[in-house]
Amino acid sequence: MPELKVEIDGQMLPLTGCYWIQSAPCGCIVALTTTTKPKGKTVKVLASAEQAHEHMVPLKRERDDESRRGYTWALVAKDRYHAELSDAWECGQHQRATTDPGRI
């Protein structure tokens, strides 16, 4: 299988060198997945934000709800994630059970 490359901020990176992260509107990270998932003897490649979202949230109704609330997916280099973003996981205001759309 040819290695998939992606361009982030003008840099070409192997897709496998990146994570998909989902951010809440306030910028907190709420979900993360690798770009490839072992599936039996093959590998499932999550090459688009839509594929990553479908993999993480199988129910379309829930995906639509997240999109409506402004949650977005982005590809980030693993190096950058570990250097800058691994502290940015969800704040207390954005845990599912206490979501209040009026708060920021």
Ligand SMILES: [Zn+2]
């Ligand atoms: Zn937050």
